[in-house]
Amino acid sequence: MASVVLSEAEKVYVVHGVQEDLRVDGRGCEDYRCIEVETxxxxxxxxxxxxxxxxxxxxxxxKAEMGTPKLENPNEGYLEFFVDCSxxxxxxxxxxxxxxxxxxxxxxxxxxxxxxxxxxxxxxxINPREHCWVLYVDVLLLECGGNLFDAISIAxxxxxxxxxxxxxxxxxxxxxxxxxxxSDDPYDxxxxxxxxxxxxxxxxxxxxxxxVDATLxxxxxxxxxxxxxxxxxxxxxxxxxxxxxxxxPESIFEMMETGKRVGKTLHAxxxxxxxxxxxxxxxxxxxxxxx
Amino acid sequence: MAGLELLxxxxxxxxxxxxxxxxxxxxxxxxxxxxxxSAYLEQGNTKALAVVYGPHEMRGSRSKALHDRALVNxxxxxxTFSTGERKRRPHGDxxxxxxxxxxxxxxxxxxxxxxxPRSQIDIYVQILQADGGNxxxxxxxATLATIDAGxxxxxxxxxxxxxxxxxxxxxxxxxxxxxxxGPQVALALLPKxxxxxxxxxxxxxxxxxxEQVMEAASKACKDVYAVLDQVVxxxxxxxxxxxxx
Numbered sequence: 001m002a003s004v005v006l007s008e009a010e011k012v013y014v015v016h017g018v019q020e021d022l023r024v025d026g027r028g029c030e031d032y033r034c035i036e037v038e039t040x041x042x043x044x045x046x047x048x049x050x051x052x053x054x055x056x057x058x059x060x061x062x063k064a065e066m067g068t069p070k071l072e073n074p075n076e077g078y079l080e081f082f083v084d085c086s087x088x089x090x091x092x093x094x095x096x097x098x099x100x101x102x103x104x105x106x107x108x109x110x111x112x113x114x115x116x117x118x119x120x121x122x123x124x125x126i127n128p129r130e131h132c133w134v135l136y137v138d139v140l141l142l143e144c145g146g147n148l149f150d151a152i153s154i155a156x157x158x159x160x161x162x163x164x165x166x167x168x169x170x171x172x173x174x175x176x177x178x179x180x181x182x183s184d185d186p187y188d189x190x191x192x193x194x195x196x197x198x199x200x201x202x203x204x205x206x207x208x209x210x211x212v213d214a215t216l217x218x219x220x221x222x223x224x225x226x227x228x229x230x231x232x233x234x235x236x237x238x239x240x241x242x243x244x245x246x247x248x249p250e251s252i253f254e255m256m257e258t259g260k261r262v263g264k265t266l267h268a269x270x271x272x273x274x275x276x277x278x279x280x281x282x283x284x285x286x287x288x289x290x291x
Numbered sequence: 292m293a294g295l296e297l298l299x300x301x302x303x304x305x306x307x308x309x310x311x312x313x314x315x316x317x318x319x320x321x322x323x324x325x326x327x328x329s330a331y332l333e334q335g336n337t338k339a340l341a342v343v344y345g346p347h348e349m350r351g352s353r354s355k356a357l358h359d360r361a362l363v364n365x366x367x368x369x370x371t372f373s374t375g376e377r378k379r380r381p382h383g384d385x386x387x388x389x390x391x392x393x394x395x396x397x398x399x400x401x402x403x404x405x406x407x408p409r410s411q412i413d414i415y416v417q418i419l420q421a422d423g424g425n426x427x428x429x430x431x432x433a434t435l436a437t438i439d440a441g442x443x444x445x446x447x448x449x450x451x452x453x454x455x456x457x458x459x460x461x462x463x464x465x466x467x468x469x470x471x472x473g474p475q476v477a478l479a480l481l482p483k484x485x486x487x488x489x490x491x492x493x494x495x496x497x498x499x500x501x502e503q504v505m506e507a508a509s510k511a512c513k514d515v516y517a518v519l520d521q522v523v524x525x526x527x528x529x530x531x532x533x534x535x536x
Contacts, residue, residue: 042338042419043336044372044374044422045372055325061371061372063377084368084370084381087368088323088326091350091413091415094364094415095383096383136377138370138372140371140381142323142417143324144325145325288333288338289322289331289338
C-alpha cells in the first residue's frame with residue numbers, strides 16, 4: 001500500500017470533516033466510492049471479476065479443478081483461497097514482502113466462507129469420496145487505495161457469480177469401475193448460487209463517528225476498525241476488530257447497525273449490476289484494462 | 292504433433308494468420324494512479340500488466356547501489372490463474388526467475404541508467420493471461436510503462452518471437468505453436484538502431500535458416516514498434532488535450 005504520511009493539521013481536517021458528515025472527497029459517512037465491476041475478464045478461468053473501488057484494484061480468477069473430497073466431508077467439494085499481493089501494488093510487496101498481508105486476507109476469506117450456508121459445496125461433489133470440484137479462488141491485488149477487504153469480498157462474490165463449472169456424468173460399467181464423462185456442450189454447465197455469499201463491510205472509527213469505505217488518508221486517521229461480513233439478508237457471518245486502537249462496546253453495536261444497513265444496499269446494487277451484465281450476454285463489449 | 296496442422300497449404304496458421312502476421316496488439320498507458328508509470332498490453336490472448344517505480348533512492352541494502360548508474364530491479368510474475376492449469380506460485384519459481392533476469396538484461400540495455408547514479412528503478416510485470424509470447428508481451432508492456440514513468444531510454448524496446456515450421460519462419464507464436472516444440476527465437480530489439488537487447492533461442496535450428504528466422508523476428512519487432520509508437524502518441528495527445536494545451 002502506498003504509505004500516506006499525514007500531518008497533525010491534515011488529520012484534524014479529516015476528523016472534523018467526518019464529524020460534520022462531509023468527508024474529504026465529498027461523501028457522507030455511509031457512502032461508498034464509485035465501484036466498477038466487470039466479470040469474465042480472464043478467458044482461461046472458470047470465472048473472473050475485476051473490481052475497482054477508488055484506487056483499489058482487484059482481479060479475482062476462479063478455476064475449477066477436479067480433486068478428491070476431504071476425508072471429513074466425503075460428499076462435498078471445497079474452495080481454496082489464495083491471495084497474491086503483487087509488487088504492482090507497491091514495491092514493498094516485492095519477493096515475499098506481501099505474504100503477511102496475504103495470509104491475513106486468506107484467513108479472513110476462509111472464515112467468512114466457513115459457514116455452511118454460504119455456498120452449496122454439496123453440489124460440487126461428483127462422486128462421493130472419489131471426485132469433487134475444487135474451486136481455486138485466486139485474488140490478485142493490483143493497486144491498494146484503502147478498503148482492501150471490502151473490494152476483495154465484492155470481487156470474490158462477482159467472480160463466483162460468473163463461475164461456470166462444466167457438467168460431468170459418472171458412468172458405471174458392469175464391473176463397477178467408474179468413468180467420468182464430460183458434457184459435449186460447452187454451455188452445459190453448473191452455476192453457483194451466490195445469494196448467501198457475504199460481503200465484507202469495514203467500518204473505521206474516526207473521531208467519535210465511523211465511516212464505511214475509508215480511503216488511505218482516512219485509514220491513517222482511524223485508530224480501530226471493525227470488519228463485518230454481512231449477507232444480503234443482513235445476517236453477520238464473521239466479525240473482527242482491526243487496528244491498534246480500542247473500541248467501546250456501545251460503538252460496536254452502532255457500527256453493526258450501520259454495517260447491516262450498508263451491507264444490504266451494497267448486496268442489492270451488486271446483484272443488480274451482475275444481473276444486468278449477465279443479461280447482455282455475449283453482446284457485451286469487454287473493457288478490461290483498456291477502458 | 293499429429294493431427295494438428297500448424298501451417299496449411301494455403302499458408303494460414305492455426306488462428307488464421309499469415310506467416311509474418313502479428314496478433315492484435317492493444318495497449319493502454321497510465322492504468323494506475325499510484326505507480327510512477329504503468330501500462331497494460333494485450334497481444335492476442337496474452338495479457339500483461341507492467342508497473343514502474345522510480346528512479347528512487349535505494350531500498351533495502353545500500354550496498355547494492357551502483358556508483359555510476361541506476362540499478363534496474365525487475366520482477367516477473369504470473370497470476371496463478373493465468374495458465375491453462377493453475378499455477379501454485381505466482382513468482383519465485385525457476386522459470387519466473389529466469390524471466391526476471393532476462394527483463395533486467397533487456398532494460399539495462401535500453402534505459403539511460405548512467406543519468407541516475409546510486410538510485411533504483413523498479414519494473415514489475417505481471418502476466419494476467421498466458422497464451423504464448425509471455426516474455427515479448429512483458430517487454431512491450433514494460434516499455435510503455437517506462438515511457439509513462441518518463442524515464443529516458445535509448446529507444447523503445449520491442450520484443451517478438453519467431454518460430455520455424457515447415458520451412459517457413461512464423462512471427463509472434465501463440466501457445467499452440469509454442470507447445471508444438473519447434474525452434475523458437477525470442478528477440479528484443481531497439482528498432483531505430485537495429486541493436487539487439489536480448490536474443491534467446493530454444494531447440495534446434497539449422498544454421499542456414501537462422502538468418503530467415505532472425506529476419507522475420509526483427510520485422511515483427513518493427514511492426515510492434517509501429518503499434519507501440521502509435522499508442523504512446525495517442526496517449527500523449529489525450530493527456531495534452533485534457534490539460535488544455
